[in-house]
Amino acid sequence: MIELISTTKCVNCNLCVKVCPTNVFDNADGGIPVIARQQDCQTCFMCEVYCPADALYVAPEAEESVFIVEKEVEEAGLLGNYRKAVGWGKGRKPAAVTDTTYFMLKALRG
Incomplete structure (x- = not known):
C-alpha cells in the first residue's frame, strides 16, 4: 500500500497521479500530489516505478496503513x-x- 510521498524529494511531475490504475492520488495545486484514497491502493508499485525522483514508498505487504x-x-x-x-x-x-x-537462459540463447 502506498505510504509516503517524500516532501523533500518529490519534483511535482505528477506521474504517480497519471499512472495509478486505481486513482489513489490527487493533484495539489502548486504542491506535491496527495494520497487521497489510500485504501484503494492495490500495491501494484506503478507509482513507485515511474517516479523519476525516487520520492515514493509503497509498503509491499501492508493491507492497512502503517x-x-x-x-x-x-x-x-x-x-x-x-x-x-x-x-x-x-x-x-x-x-x-x-x-x-x-545467465543460464542467456547462455542457452547463444
Whole structure:
C-alpha cells in the first residue's frame, strides 16, 4: 500500500497521479500530489516505478496503513526501492541480471 510521498524529494511531475490504475492520488495545486484514497491502493508499485525522483514508498505487504516516518524510510534506503530493484533509472541494472537463471537462459540463447 502506498505510504509516503517524500516532501523533500518529490519534483511535482505528477506521474504517480497519471499512472495509478486505481486513482489513489490527487493533484495539489502548486504542491506535491496527495494520497487521497489510500485504501484503494492495490500495491501494484506503478507509482513507485515511474517516479523519476525516487520520492515514493509503497509498503509491499501492508493491507492497512502503517505508521511511517519519512526520515527513517529515507535512511533505510526504502524510497524508490522497487524502482531500484527493477533497474529503472540512470545507471541502474535490474536485479534479475544477478540471478543465475538469467545467465543460464542467456547462455542457452547463444
